[in-house]
Amino acid sequence: MTDILFPPFLTIALTGTPGTGKTEVSKKLESEGYRILHVTEFIKKNNIPSERDEERDCDVIDMDALEEAVFDYQQQIRKEYNQRCFSEELTRQDFHKSPAHLPVLIIESHLAHYLCDLSVVLRTHPYTLKDRLNERGYSDKKVMENVLAESIDVVLCDCFDYCRRVYEIETTNLTIDETADCLKELIHALYDDEFDIYNSLMEKMNVTAENIAAQSQSGCFPISDVLGAFEDDGAVVYEDGDDDVGDYIEEQNPILMKYVPGQNDWSELTE
Numbered sequence: 001m002t003d004i005l006f007p008p009f010l011t012i013a014l015t016g017t018p019g020t021g022k023t024e025v026s027k028k029l030e031s032e033g034y035r036i037l038h039v040t041e042f043i044k045k046n047n048i049p050s051e052r053d054e055e056r057d058c059d060v061i062d063m064d065a066l067e068e069a070v071f072d073y074q075q076q077i078r079k080e081y082n083q084r085c086f087s088e089e090l091t092r093q094d095f096h097k098s099p100a101h102l103p104v105l106i107i108e109s110h111l112a113h114y115l116c117d118l119s120v121v122l123r124t125h126p127y128t129l130k131d132r133l134n135e136r137g138y139s140d141k142k143v144m145e146n147v148l149a150e151s152i153d154v155v156l157c158d159c160f161d162y163c164r165r166v167y168e169i170e171t172t173n174l175t176i177d178e179t180a181d182c183l184k185e186l187i188h189a190l191y192d193d194e195f196d197i198y199n200s201l202m203e204k205m206n207v208t209a210e211n212i213a214a215q216s217q218s219g220c221f222p223i224s225d226v227l228g229a230f231e232d233d234g235a236v237v238y239e240d241g242d243d244d245v246g247d248y249i250e251e252q253n254p255i256l257m258k259y260v261p262g263q264n265d266w267s268e269l270t271e
């Protein structure tokens, strides 16, 4: 029962230097029913403030405002998901049967790793990236800035500063569909892995369906409320921000895994 009442809802960043395929790959997943938040569209829709940097030919976003708006959005879809999960009595097995049943939101943007603590970085060989960005009509300066950033792992290094788990998919010799397949394989395995960690935390804290039922009519409420309630009873809560489970396993990290087609076994993510 506990898994029905408390499915962890994962938010995963799909990040990478511009031109590495984030938009195309996420659109492919979206067409199959996965939940995707495209940050560029989200910024426009929610009127997130930004300033134009003419010299670098880009917009500088107010990250605090973006973070707040994304957090509100996550809360909303997490609540919708929990209600659905409860009313349809979804089980752990169901989560993998349809993308709509999987409690995962993918945030797609070169800024996404500032908003999540799990990230997947798409990588592309700088020569290939250069061609793609030229085709996009970027100025020589902007092409070089991005190609250099890809060469020296700028996004990857940022991920290590901001995220507790980091995965790379080398896409240079993959098609968009193949990259999307790698990503799907990874997020399903990652979800199972996080689920096990989450359950072990629940067990440690003696959070059972009976305990929860005693506290809530519906069984649908934010995990922070539950953790708070058990903390009042003397339970130890690993907390540093809003991701309690994340902090619990923080000592294992940072972890970096690279996707090698045909060789990865995502079922053993933590090893």
Ligand SMILES: Nc1ncnc2c1ncn2[C@@H]1O[C@H](COP(=O)(O)OP(=O)(O)O)[C@@H](O)[C@H]1O
Binding pocket: 016, 017, 018, 019, 020, 021, 022, 023, 024, 025, 132, 171, 172, 174, 175, 176, 179
């Ligand atoms: N794996 C790939 N193979 C071939 N072309 C790709 C691949 N990934 C992306 N592209 C092409 O590169 C360009 C940039 O892709 P896009 O998804 O817009 O990147 P991003 O969102 O990371 O900036 C597009 O024209 C896209 O079709």
